[in-house]
Amino acid sequence: MLRVYHKSSRILYNTAPEEFIDRVSRQAMLGIAVLTFIVPPVSADLFSASGPVVSGKTARLRFGRAAAPKNAPLAVKRAIWAANQLRSKPYRYGGGHKSFDDRGYDCSGTISYALGAAGLISSPMSSTEFSSYGERGPGKWITVYAREGHTFAVIAGVRLDTTPYDHYTGKWAPRWQTIYRPPRGFDARHPVGL
CATH class of the missing domain: 3.90.1720.10 (endopeptidase domain like (from Nostoc punctiforme))
Structure with missing residues (x-):
């Protein structure tokens, strides 16, 4: 199971069991999760x-x-x-x-x-x-x-x-x-x- 943690908001993101996720999908989901915390909404700035x-x-x-x-x-x-x-x-x-x-x-x-x-x-x-x-x-x-x-x-x-x-x-x-x-x-x- 792939888990993504974010310290400041204590978010835990769980995906489906690992056998259902190929390597590319895992990397893509990780990238999206990371971008969610790095890129602020446009209106914020x-x-x-x-x-x-x-x-x-x-x-x-x-x-x-x-x-x-x-x-x-x-x-x-x-x-x-x-x-x-x-x-x-x-x-x-x-x-x-x-x-x-x-x-x-x-x-x-x-x-x-x-x-x-x-x-x-x-x-x-x-x-x-x-x-x-x-x-x-x-x-x-x-x-x-x-x-x-x-x-x-x-x-x-x-x-x-x-x-x-x-x-x-x-x-x-x-x-x-x-x-x-x-x-x-x-x-x-x-x-x-x-």
């Missing part, structure tokens, strides 16, 4: 698990970073903290579509990153896909506004967008935006329960 918090029900901006409401659900806080990580990333058309981890992000890549960190989606989505995401209408904590060609979100009262809406003074990049953007022409969607 990619997304921030902590960040600034404030009292109240609305996030607040300070120097371009959002502080999450202290009493917000953990998913909302994680979405905010993850979006803060994108402040230094440039706008890049198609960025964040193949993977949450990218050099730059477009609108739907930005929203995908935040929702992925919150555990609300498992892979990046396009603007068109966000038009049918979750439930219809504004959410209590998170609202995604989507139409073909663009998407943005309001998370705990603060807009996450790649366009400043004021096209004359703002910068195109994944950022928290301070200027109100009317949702006219967008489908409002929200994660179930949020």
